[in-house]
Amino acid sequence: MSATEEPEVLAQTPASRLAGYLRGGGVIVPVMTTLLAFIAGGLVMLVTGKDPIATYEAIWKGTGLQWLFPWTTGADRDLAASNLQQTLIITTPLILTGLAVAFAFRAGLFNIGGNGQYIVGSIAAVWVGSSFAGMPSVLHILLAILAACAAGAFWAGIAGFLKATTGAHEVISTIMLNYIALWLGVWLFSLDGPLQNEAQKSIPVSEDVVEGAKLPVFWGDPVLQGLHIGLFIALFAVIVFWVLLNRSTIGYEVRAVGFNPEAARYSGMSVGKNYFLVMAVCGLFAGLAGAIDVLGWQFRIATNDLPIVYFGFIGIAVALLGRNTAIGTVAAALLFGALYSGTSQRNLDPTIFEPSLASNLTFIIQGLVILIVSADVLVLAIIARGRGIFRRDRTAPAPAAEPEP
Amino acid sequence: MQAEAAALELRGITKRFGPVVANDGIDFDLRPGEVHALLGENGAGKSTLMSILYGLYSPTEGEIRVNGELVEVDSPSRAIDLGIGMVHQHFMLVPVMTVTENIVLGEEPRRGALLDVREGARRVKELSDRYGLAVDPNAVIEQVSVGMQQRVEILKTLYRDARILILDEPTAVLTAQETSELFEVLRALKKDGVSIVFISHKLNEVLEISDRVTVLRRGKRIDTVPTEGATEQSLARLMVGRDVLLRVEKAKGRPGEPTLEVEDLHVRDERGLEAVKGVSMTVREGEIVALAGVDGNGQLELVQAIAGVRAPEAGHVSIGGHDVSGLGVRATTEAGVAHIPEDRHLCGLVLDFTLAENLALREYRSPPISNHGLLSLGQMKERARALLKEYDVRGGEPDTLASSLSGGNQQKVAVAREIASNPKLLIAHQPTRGLDVGAIEFVHGRLLRERENGRGVLLVSLEFEEIRALADRILVIYEGQIVGEFPPDVSEEDLGVAMTGGGRAAA
Numbered sequence: 001m002s003a004t005e006e007p008e009v010l011a012q013t014p015a016s017r018l019a020g021y022l023r024g025g026g027v028i029v030p031v032m033t034t035l036l037a038f039i040a041g042g043l044v045m046l047v048t049g050k051d052p053i054a055t056y057e058a059i060w061k062g063t064g065l066q067w068l069f070p071w072t073t074g075a076d077r078d079l080a081a082s083n084l085q086q087t088l089i090i091t092t093p094l095i096l097t098g099l100a101v102a103f104a105f106r107a108g109l110f111n112i113g114g115n116g117q118y119i120v121g122s123i124a125a126v127w128v129g130s131s132f133a134g135m136p137s138v139l140h141i142l143l144a145i146l147a148a149c150a151a152g153a154f155w156a157g158i159a160g161f162l163k164a165t166t167g168a169h170e171v172i173s174t175i176m177l178n179y180i181a182l183w184l185g186v187w188l189f190s191l192d193g194p195l196q197n198e199a200q201k202s203i204p205v206s207e208d209v210v211e212g213a214k215l216p217v218f219w220g221d222p223v224l225q226g227l228h229i230g231l232f233i234a235l236f237a238v239i240v241f242w243v244l245l246n247r248s249t250i251g252y253e254v255r256a257v258g259f260n261p262e263a264a265r266y267s268g269m270s271v272g273k274n275y276f277l278v279m280a281v282c283g284l285f286a287g288l289a290g291a292i293d294v295l296g297w298q299f300r301i302a303t304n305d306l307p308i309v310y311f312g313f314i315g316i317a318v319a320l321l322g323r324n325t326a327i328g329t330v331a332a333a334l335l336f337g338a339l340y341s342g343t344s345q346r347n348l349d350p351t352i353f354e355p356s357l358a359s360n361l362t363f364i365i366q367g368l369v370i371l372i373v374s375a376d377v378l379v380l381a382i383i384a385r386g387r388g389i390f391r392r393d394r395t396a397p398a399p400a401a402e403p404e405p
Numbered sequence: 406m407q408a409e410a411a412a413l414e415l416r417g418i419t420k421r422f423g424p425v426v427a428n429d430g431i432d433f434d435l436r437p438g439e440v441h442a443l444l445g446e447n448g449a450g451k452s453t454l455m456s457i458l459y460g461l462y463s464p465t466e467g468e469i470r471v472n473g474e475l476v477e478v479d480s481p482s483r484a485i486d487l488g489i490g491m492v493h494q495h496f497m498l499v500p501v502m503t504v505t506e507n508i509v510l511g512e513e514p515r516r517g518a519l520l521d522v523r524e525g526a527r528r529v530k531e532l533s534d535r536y537g538l539a540v541d542p543n544a545v546i547e548q549v550s551v552g553m554q555q556r557v558e559i560l561k562t563l564y565r566d567a568r569i570l571i572l573d574e575p576t577a578v579l580t581a582q583e584t585s586e587l588f589e590v591l592r593a594l595k596k597d598g599v600s601i602v603f604i605s606h607k608l609n610e611v612l613e614i615s616d617r618v619t620v621l622r623r624g625k626r627i628d629t630v631p632t633e634g635a636t637e638q639s640l641a642r643l644m645v646g647r648d649v650l651l652r653v654e655k656a657k658g659r660p661g662e663p664t665l666e667v668e669d670l671h672v673r674d675e676r677g678l679e680a681v682k683g684v685s686m687t688v689r690e691g692e693i694v695a696l697a698g699v700d701g702n703g704q705l706e707l708v709q710a711i712a713g714v715r716a717p718e719a720g721h722v723s724i725g726g727h728d729v730s731g732l733g734v735r736a737t738t739e740a741g742v743a744h745i746p747e748d749r750h751l752c753g754l755v756l757d758f759t760l761a762e763n764l765a766l767r768e769y770r771s772p773p774i775s776n777h778g779l780l781s782l783g784q785m786k787e788r789a790r791a792l793l794k795e796y797d798v799r800g801g802e803p804d805t806l807a808s809s810l811s812g813g814n815q816q817k818v819a820v821a822r823e824i825a826s827n828p829k830l831l832i833a834h835q836p837t838r839g840l841d842v843g844a845i846e847f848v849h850g851r852l853l854r855e856r857e858n859g860r861g862v863l864l865v866s867l868e869f870e871e872i873r874a875l876a877d878r879i880l881v882i883y884e885g886q887i888v889g890e891f892p893p894d895v896s897e898e899d900l901g902v903a904m905t906g907g908g909r910a911a912a
Contacts, residue, residue: 243779247779247780247782248778248779248780249769249770249775249778249779249780250778252762252765252769252780255755255758256755256758256762256766259755259756259757259758260751260754260755260756260757262751262752263751263752263753263754263755263766264755265714265734265752266712266714266734266744266746266752266753267734267766267767268713268733268734268735268738268767
């Protein structure tokens with residue numbers, strides 16, 4: 001309307017409103033969110049006649065996180081080490097797909113397309129990684145990673161470009177691009193597809209990544225899927241994310257556009273250009289995730305693997321729980337990575353809980369996290385109830401009060 | 406009158422938000438059938454106090470009595486039960502629903518399980534007739550005027566049997582005509598024994614409608630005085646704590662070379678209609694040119710086209726001799742244009758940014774704020790600290806979020822940023838809208854200083870007083886065309902005639 005005196009938070013898009021919520025409340029709210037999700041998961045186990053405590057204990061063992069404690073020794077320690085390697089292998093792409101969603105959020109965009117960007121990244125990586133045999137190893141790895149980043153950036157950039165030029169909503173276009181990426185991959189690697197394995201004509205699978213293009217394993221047995229250096233690449237990406245967002249003029253524009261596109265426009269920023277740029281950077285992160293998985297432990301892509309790729313989607317939960325911050329994304333990725341490996345066939349003790357059921361439990365907890373994060377206000381209210389106040393007093397001396405309508 | 410029990414009594418109300426004391430031991434009482442004005446600068450604590458009364462905040466200390474009885478107002482629904490109604494500055498209406506539906510929302514009359522629309526409409530009609538609140542019960546909210554929306558808000562409280570009515574800056578969104586209609590309604594309510602808290606910082610309105618005035622300054626109650634015998638000057642002094650120049654002193658202008666030249670400019674508005682139809686004008690160095698006109702006559706589009714926010718359809722805009730038409734905001738800014746936009750929340754500030762970040766919005770791309778694409782937070786904060794001090798922005802450090810400042814201080818931040826960019830031409834679009842007298846004085850002083858410094862200033866304003874006090878020349882815009890030019894000593898009548906199209910023949 002017109003004359004506005006009291007401060008008022010103008011929500012431009014659902015995504016920016018959500019981003020606004022996610023900044024408040026510090027670390028307590030995500031921790032409470034997680035706890036609530038675990039409690040709800042425990043209730044599900046109780047209802048189905050399982051023992052929640054024993055199950056969570058088994059999952060905890062499956063994650064290998066007890067390796068971090070010095071009192072884990074002997075055979076326990078070896079098993080924990082192997083389990084922790086699996087946890088971190090899954091954590092690595094989740095960090096990156098989490099960044100891909102978080103970066104978009106900070107610009108007021110909702111990137112649902114992490115999955116598609118991950119797939120095109122992995123396709124590019126498997127293509128480069130299985131070609132050019134005999135290339136120097138470091139160069140080959142770099143080339144494959146660059147190709148994957150470019151592919152992801154291009155893929156997400158399409159959505160950004162459409163948003164900037166025609167106003168097409170990024171949620172819709174990224175979802176559609178997920179399907180296009182999926183079926184592109186299926187076509188490429190299916191029988192007689194352009195990139196199908198030459199040696200195994202009867203199997204719909206890509207060529208194998210050559211030895212020289214594989215990421216070196218630095219912890220554990222390379223043959224038994226030890227931990228590769230992709231983790232460090234992901235952690236480096238986290239630093240890039242943080243610097244880009246908080247210390248660069250690009251990030252300053254991105255955040256300005258995210259909070260208030262109109263004010264950004266009045267300040268001479270090109271909102272459309274920023275949308276494109278942001279989506280491209282998101283795609284770069286997700287594409288990198290695809291490359292690291294292909295070069296780190298998958299080494300090939302089979303067509304029937306593609307429809308069950310979910311790292312891009314979990315990235316949404318990671319970003320939400322991590323509150324779109326660099327460090328939060330790492331922590332949330334580790335949580336989800338641990339949950340996945342802790343409930344996997346390979347790591348979970350089948351006498352306590354069947355792993356096939358347990359992975360569903362992971363999905364339940366993941367779903368609950370998203371649900372509760374979305375109902376963030378609810379968690380804030382529960383906290384506030386204890387203190388007898390309802391608002392973020394710290395940051396807002398006179399916030400716009402919304403009374404009951 | 407004194408012997409009567411107060412309809413409402415607040416004793417020693419204190420509200421702290423962390424280290425910030427928004428209300429500091431405030432006493433306030435409201436007699437039955439009284440209009441009691443609550444006056445104070447932006448951020449003085451008026452809205453906080455009323456939010457406590459309406460149950461939106463709980464006070465840190467203090468007690469509330471309604472009709473002599475100690476009560477605890479812990480929610481708006483409790484406030485409503487106690488007969489307290491509040492009309493917010495920003496209306497809380499559902500745009501797609503009808504007047505009646507909005508009023509009965511939450512208290513719907515039922516017939517069995519069904520909503521009794523006819524009964525609702527009847528009661529709305531009855532109430533509106535009683536107090537002269539002209540509303541159409543069946544009109545849809547998004548299609549009625551702002552004035553009627555406000556009457557609906559008032560009816561909403563009356564429908565819930567409010568006997569104490571809190572009006573938060575009710576006239577800020579109204580035209581002069583709607584304001585006088587509102588005052589008629591308030592008088593009718595008063596006669597019926599409804600007690601009214603009238604929050605405002607417009608002195609003339611407070612003098613016209615209220616019986617008593619309580620003045621707050623920086624969270625403290627300064628004084629409560631009867632309106633009779635008070636003057637604008639005396640109230641302004643209470644509010645600001647010193648003598649206020651309600652009219653700034655202006656030295657004689659020394660206009661120099663043209664800094665803005667607009668030639669036969671045509672601009673289309675949001676809907677594609679031609680809003681500016683061939684405007685030509687000049688602003689020279691060291692002069693303030695005021696663009697006067699009734700709101701919606703093409704001012705917004707003209708300003709946007711000059712500032713580069715909107716591409717013109719035809720014509721030219723030159724800054725210091727350089728043609729910048731259609732080059733966009735960045736090129737226009739670099740050519741030397743600064744722009745204080747009309748809507749500071751939507752266009753002027755990023756409310757979720759800190760003050761340091763907001764103050765850097767013009768200069769973030771150049772040293773010392775950034776080097777090779779990397780920001781220097783230290784430089785940003787240091788520069789912000791200096792500007793906040795120079796522009797007397799209260800209640801904020803460089804790290805404070807812009808959203809937590811009061812409106813007047815937010816505007817000072819926008820003004821500081823634009824002037825600090827050292828422009829050739831400063832566009833000030835309604836720079837004092839919604840500000841209190843102290844802040845208005847400050848902004849006016851700043852604009853005049855920029856004029857002294859040899860900058861051209863284009864002032865767009867709807868306030869006659871402001872235009873006359875600041876302008877060296879007055880251009881009147883009507884239906885997208887400049888229909889007349891006047892000296893600053895023009896009479897309000899002559900200007901009014903021109904603004905409503907009467908001067909078109911003369912132009």
